Amino acid sequence: MSTAPLSLRLTGATVLRDGALQERSVAVAEGRITKGPLPAVDLSGYLVLPGIVDLHGDAFERQLAPRPTAELPLEMALRATDREAAANGVTTAWLAQGWSWEGGRRGPDQAELLLRALEEHGPRAASDLRVQLRCETHTVDTFDRLLDTVRRHRIDYVVFNNHLSEAAALAESDRDALAHWARSAGGTPDAHLRAVARAQAQARDVPRYLCRLAEAFDALGVRYGSHDDPDGETRETFSMIGAKICEFPQRRAAAALARAVGDPVLMGAPNVVRGGSQAGNVAARDLIRAGLCDALVSDYHYPSLAAAAFRLVDEGLADLPRAWAMISERPAEIMGLADRGRIDYGRRADLTVIDPRNRAVEATIAGGRLAHLSGGAAARFLAAGGEALALAAE
Template identity: 70%
Template structure:
């Protein structure tokens, strides 16, 4: 399938984030990249032109695939809806956080393989650069060969390790009602769910060797990997030592501080910033940001939180807009080694987010120079301006 680009154009009149500063500079787009030279103009006076948002971890797709636990929809339907949800919120590149767990159901290896296949089949028809992040439970030792085969087959480039077994054991022992609800979601009885937990627990002595095997394979394959929900510095240090350098959602300051000490990037949830704290009672992201213990923000479960978090940091006096926006664009690009995006510069991909400076609403999103979202006054400017830009049916 050949790549189709929109006609060349120049965005003028807006305040643009370039070279780490907000500037009154135009942005030329040609052949899907940031260009130079005189081109047909679109007047975006009153708007901000910012680098497209890069989301390293989001599971909002789960609500599009199964809006209710008992009402699943086809993966293709959910992925198309996710694509549009991301675009409407200024997201140009996004990793969908898909579990690979002993828990079964939508978190099972079978479900992960189905998701990988669906995304691979649809990728050429999606507007956003959607990719898959695998959240691998540490106690899935017997799936090693299957996991590595899937990573190779589908070109998975990002994996994080989880260990939610202790949480499951606590649930089983102290909160039987929640255990029953958890079991029901997977179509099991509480007794069957407990048996599954016990089977996973028996793998504990094999887990260190399993993780080292995966780490060695990931290094060979060029897969970026890290860990999720580190509860303390000791856990983060163990993961860092095997090469799992990305620290995703540390639940305590000590875990984030250890990551900073060994130069491991720390990711936190944008909803945590917008809401003023963690919905699960863990450390507040803004506390880590104020202490320079957080490198990037991710959507977690809500795409609108990304842009809103950046503006919240500005409004609260934590940092200026260039620094705040870098946490959802330039820094994620650096962490995943995406050298072609994350900033607005000549030769980079034309991945852009156009925001109404007054309302702070995303009114246009461009991915490699193609409009993936267009609404409001920006739509009139694009469609009625000198550029005469038409939305292509692609």
């Protein structure tokens, strides 16, 4: 929305600061949380919360291909994803792009196209958009290409996942489901089966491949983890090679193992909102209730992030400061981002403004710039007049 950093003070709101809801103002200047007298915007009755940090989202796949055979330009998809994220309070987001034997929209070629498109879009982005690579374990022949891509595009987050056994099982039991999977990746069922066979042939080399990648990621400072761990043994194996982030464990045992060895656990916010996993895996709320979940991510639906935090409050599983920390402060800590996730002096000015009456995100400030403005909050900015009005309108 705005191209110039704001220089103003948000007054009258209830602000989440120092782990508590407080009645105080928040000053923003030069992209940071600051102090001092500045033009004021009265946000009495609103909540001002830290901007959301989303560690895993693949909603951009829907923007890229609204239907399996209807693909749109990457720049258009990124622009739509960027705006959707900002409209839901997200100020930092990792787009979860596949690096898979599947090829098509989840293959290395597509990953490199996305990374180049994002570099072009980045300067115009409303939010801080990054890419997480979802590396299928049976991609041994891409070792050099993967590391070159990680270096060139400064990738800071990779997760390992293994969906090969699922694909092989579908080939035997449910050809219709396999065909749907192939189409969603942008391929055909026959090509998908050939890709499965090629990947299966790499099985004996996978352990060494993962260890070599882990060593290289450590040297590059890349954070890495695993996705969809089916059991505690699998999580333990990944943890032992350094893949410390546990994303979407399918069973409680995997989350419990992660907690036992100090690995953070991420679950999908839609899982909380819907009351369970759409794939029949462990319910996020059960893990949260048991103290086995550290952070929530958008997965496939940005609006679920804020909604999940409020759902946890409504169900008595957390107060708002703790629930909101699961989508802001804790994800920032997991990724080592000391400049965001909390509202504090000198930190990046990432703010989410919410009307508590309907819990709608009405304003998002990302890096001190207006990324989204709507509803009653827009009227408040307009009513401020003067310098605040000029800056908000840019």
